[in-house]
Amino acid sequence: MTTTSSAPADLLTRQVSQRVSQSVFDGSRLRVVLLVxxxxxxxxxxLEAYEQLCNQVASVPGHVSDQLCQSIENPSQWLITSEWESAPPFLAWVNSEEHVQMVEPLHSCVRDTRSLRFNVVRETGGPAADAAAxxxxxxxxxxxxxxxxxxALTFTVKPGSEKTVAKILxxxxxxxxxxxxxxxxxxxxxxxxxxxxxRAIEVRxxxxxxxxxxxxxPEVRAVEEAINPYLEHDRDLDDxxxxRVFFTRAALPAVxxxxxxxxxxxxxxxxxxYPARPEQGMRLAELLAQHDAAAAEDTHSPVLRSTIFQRDDVVVRLIDVRGGLNAAGPAPALGPLDPAQAAELTTLLDDAGPSAAQDGDITRRLLDLARMTPVTDRRSPDA
Incomplete structure (x- = not known):
């Protein structure tokens, strides 16, 4: 299970930029609400499936407590709330294969679910009244x-089918x-x-x-059916x-x-x-987040927006760049400018190569490795 250290998160909390509108790395406690x-x-x-599940969740690192509530107006409506030490351990668990298998017994008795995640900003009463913020x-x-x-969603297709899939998409x-x-x-x-x-989407x-x-x-359904034969992991959209299992595993949340x-x-x-080494995906995303938070304060930075998506060992950074990647130069586009951060980045990447840290042009080579091929970028007319 991917974890992240507390020290970098504490550092980011003190230095957080006002231009960071979303982050799971500030060290705050997390409240998760699941409507069922x-x-x-x-x-x-x-109820029986939940009791079995909560016994397993209690041993997950970072989990603090949870409650199960039933509506006083509609017995079919339930609410599960849980508290976590911070967002990273929860995300590491909820995005893991262990979680997919753990919650499987619930789905045979559940019509619909909705998960909401909140950082704790303030609290009153009880032990909180006597504790400093x-x-x-x-x-x-x-x-x-x-x-x-x-x-975002991510999935893999069978090697050799890339051009065909790109054309369909x-x-x-x-x-x-x-x-x-x-x-x-x-x-x-x-x-x-x-x-x-x-596939990254933006929704208002x-x-x-x-x-x-x-x-x-229908046009989206036709595309999904057309790429089915090329997927590495089979799925049946009529089932x-x-x-559900396919799209659960494909989910790539913004962190x-x-x-x-x-x-x-x-x-x-x-x-x-940025393919991370096993168990290093969250730390790699955190390192990139630290860089982006600091770089946003630089009025000369070519990167105008950056969104980091992470699940397990897959890390993707979506950036809007003034003048394009070539004009920006490899270092600002790739991420860390600090030599120490760049060196750590090479140790976290899965395919950076054993001699990357000694390479005199690390950033250029890493940018070539990380660059993704654009397939389509569409905006709604009045977005």
């Missing part, structure tokens, strides 16, 4: 976002951007690195509603359980987002893929 709709008559089965590890200040939710008609009165698809960016596909409103909306669009003060409508979007 149970099938009629399956309440006892659900630093001792409680609360988020120091509210983050100011832009109203856009960022999420590039040629489909764009889905209707309006989901409902409050939710809209803003942008979809798709990249490939070897046989790995990464309700992410879950947007994902369901996209899945129902809800098969589709950090930073926006520089300046903007440029001509900025180019690029993606960089």
């Amino acid at each position: 709709d149970v099938y009629d008559g399956a309440q006892q089965q659900f 630093g001792d409680r590890r609360l988020q120091a200040a509210p983050r100011i976002g832009d109203g856009v939710i960022r999420h 590039a040629d489909y008609a764009s889905p209707e951007p309006k989901v409902d009165d409050t939710t809209r698809l803003c942008r979809t960016s798709l990249f490939m690195h070897g046989n790995r596909v990464v 409103g309700d992410l879950l509603a947007a994902l369901r909306h996209v899945a129902r669009q 809800p359980e098969s589709a 950090h987002h930073v926006t520089a003060e300046q903007d440029d409508p001509r900025a180019e979007r690029h993606a960089l893929y």
Whole structure:
């Protein structure tokens, strides 16, 4: 299970940039809320499955406590809340194969679920009243976002099929951007690195509603069916359980987002893929987040926006760059400028090569290794 050290997170908390609108690395405690709709008559089965699950969760590093609540108005509605020491240990667990297998017994009795994650900003009463804010590890200040939710999916295709898959993914008609009165698809960016596909989406409103909306669009469904024969891991989109497991494993959550003060409508979007060594994905993402938080304060930085996505040992950095990667130069585009950070980056990457740390042009070589091939980048007309 991927973990991250507390010291770098504490450092980031003290130096956090006001331009960081999203981050899991500030050391704050995490509250997770899971809304569950149970099938009629399956309440006892659900309770038994939960009791088995909570005994397993209690031993997960970083877990503090959890509660199970049943609605006083509708017996089919349940609420599970859990507290974690910080976001990284929770994400390491919830994105693991161990978690996929652990929650499987719940799905036979659950109609729908919705997971919400919150950093603890303030609390009152009880033990909190006598504790200093630093001792409680609360988020120091509210983050100011832009109203856009960022999420990504990643999966691999069979070696040799990359060109065919890229053509399929590039040629489909764009889905209707309006989901409902409050939710809209803003942008979809798709990249490939070897046989790995990464699809990043930006949504204003309700992410879950947007994902369901996209899945129902006939043009998207046709594309998904067309690439099925080329996937390394089989799936059956007509089987809800098969589709659920596939998209659960494909989810690539955003763990950090930073926006520089300046903007440029001509900025180019690029993606960089950082395959981490086993158990080092979260630390690698944290290192990149530290760099981006500091670089956002530099008015001369060519990187205007950066979003880091991470799951297990897959780390992807989506960046909007003024003038493109070649004009930016390898170091700002790649990430760490500090020699010590650059050296640590090579130790965390899975395919940097044993002599990378001694290479006189580390950043140029790493940028060539990390650069993803753009397939499509689409914005809704009024995004």
